[in-house]
Amino acid sequence: MSELRRYPDYKDSGVPWLGEIPSHWEVIDNKYLFNFSRGLTITKANLVDEGIPCINYGEVHSKYGFEVDPKIHKLKCVPKEYVEKFDYALLNRGDFIFADTSEDYKGSGNFTYLNSDEMTFAGYHTVVARLKTDDDPRFMAYLFDSNEFRTQVKTRVSGVKVFSITHNILKNVSVWIPSKSEQQAIVNFLDDKLNHIDTLISKQQQLIEKLAEQRSAVITHAVTKGLDPDAPMKDSGVEWLGDIPEHWDSFKITHLVETIGSGTTPKSSNSNYYADEGTLWVTTSELRESVIADTKKKLTEDALQDYSTLKVFPINSVAIAMYGATIGRLGILGEEATFNQACCVYSESEKIHYKFLYYWLWYRRPILISLSNGGGQPNLNQDDLRKLVIPIPAIKEQEEIVNYLDNKTQKIDKMSEATTDIITKLQEYRAALITQAVTGKIDVRYLNQQAS
Template sequence: MSATALPAGWRRGNIRHFAAMKTGHTPSRSVSAYWDKTSIPWFTLADVWQLRDGRRTYLGETASQISELGLANSAAELLPAGTVVLSRTASVGFTGIMPRPMATSQDFWNWVCGDELLPEYLNFQLRSMAPQLRGLNMGSTHQTIYKADAAAIEVVVPPVPEQRAIVDFLNRETARIDTLIDEQQRLIDLLRERRKSVIEIGTGWDGLVREGWSSQRLSWIFRSTASGTTPSNEDIVYSAGAEIPWVTTGELRESVIVDTERGVTSQVLDRYSALKLHPAGSLLIAMYGATIGRMAILGVDAASNQACCALVGPTGVIAEFVQYSLVAAKPHLLLEAAGGGQPNINQDKIRSFRIPVPPVAEQHGIVAYLDEQTAKIDVLIAETERFIDLALERRSALIDSAVTGQTVLRAEVA
């Protein structure tokens, strides 16, 4: 907290002058009685998702509970309603208020406010300090806010009546902003649904039969398929200016790839038999994990890792049409995926997958239309996302202004 001049009656001081510092603990997992007949809400990192967007004040239901026996036989404490929690490990700097007596794991610093500090006000203040709090986390492997740093946090505390006025003001104004953000997010959802529908209709995935179209396996309309491999670290060039671009699935974003973050040399390409050079115009599809089904067209000759399938040499089709068709068909393609935690599709399943195919001349017209329509929708989505970003900035600025006693905002609150 910067040492700017404060309004009359406001104080700046160590957080422990105004709130008792507590933490939590995890009862032994080896004692089943600590986890049987549980009744005590136990807030852990599994629950931090509730606080990530900064819009939720009170903690919700917890993923886990502990028993009274588990509480009694660990360093965890049953903390009172109104305790302010601050996540201190892994997900650092997220805050909320306990709506009822609860315990936490050791991943939190918890603040039990005294008579001079309202929990709702402290919660807003800690949220305004989130960037500084995240800067306190130390250690590259196990990131955390250590006790000494948490104990040294400074807060700015106005008289309690002003705290109440500030909290009321911020609750009212942030609720207005949140409503506006929700409206804009619904607009984005509608635009994305519109984009999906336009592509489905344009590529024949709307269930209607079209004269002159035929159902074609991908193996019939591409000369071949290929994949790639991951060379050893010393054989990868970590530069966009590498001799031969090397594509990973993270770079497949329904666009044209003209450069990559990493690459290889022609000598490395020759040494690895599984490393293939895919020609420009090839359509790449991600086969594994979280990126499964993502695509891009190569704008340059490039190699790829083993998670990419390259459809090479389009015959009787243009790659841009097939890409749009597979975007529309992604739910159907994913039905072919095998595996649990890391589903995947293989080249055989991709080769045998069928899509509706119109004559080439019609494909060109469809691609031009879809390029135009999706570009318009993408612009609207980007503008709406920017509006949301500005609203979030406004929200943060309001909170920061209120809890630092800036004159104009205090006049509005009063």
């Protein structure tokens, strides 16, 4: 940003992490600019598909971020009769909606603002901030999105696993305010610059999606059709699979692998069961589509002796997560290890190459997950995982397929990683540009004059 001009005069802001600001800017506590209130005291169960749109803390944290418009963003709703009963939680254009809790420290201070005149409610676990001045709400949104403002919030939050963002915190953090004309100039500058950056980010994200689709297509074709495009085909006898190469045979997985099993969790209160050195103990958090060479926790011989369900699986065993948020995750053992009860583990045999099994499970994973049972938390059943039918060629051809897929997926993954790095750099530049503009480190009035 060497071409960007600074203001002629600066002063100490008196705000930690902010440093100097232009000498004519004013530092003021949030409480003098905003009135604060709460959203609806409801739960997810109160939400419906049709009615009055409602912005809940989930949307603030994960969906729409900086701004929300019900005409563009699909929001869950509350019944229309809420308008008469709970009008205190109705929003005006330019109102800010902060999530009042965050499950991670980084998310403390997450917000969105309503950029619409459509009747909209603030939902559960939210704090509403409404400007009582004529300051530009979009400028305030950029300011709230800056690292300097967020740092103030983060240093005040309380909690360990869940961090609370209270009215009192938001009221007493400082903001720094230029003139109304400067606010508008900063908004115009950032809207223009960030639109270009966001377009570049979107294109890179689309490329990552295309690479993911390409990766999936390559794996799917190789493990179901093989590498020879001229190979004669036959009906697999499995409706969802279709034709397979004529020389392939289908087997139940119990006839292909050496063993299928799981594990357990030794009593955590017994210090004799866990140690810094010992047998690797794999949990689903360590299944990340990669080779497992180490684990957070290791088990002692005492644990292995006291729990007969703790089988030690050999190198190259393939595991799949069966429960909850990690369902379907895969891993390959790079060292001997035992597992907890949430993993289903297959050990290879002379009939099936471990990497071929890994790639086949990766291809089949979306269907397995879709067929999983359970209410709010889907589960894969180990009995069902024992009934899987896999069409395979001879071991030599499996090795050829594995080598081909290793080569292809590594190239795609490198392209995806490079693209992700580009996105990261663009996002860092985006954040830096916001900070530079809203803290007065650059004088955008000069840039706007140049443009005109």
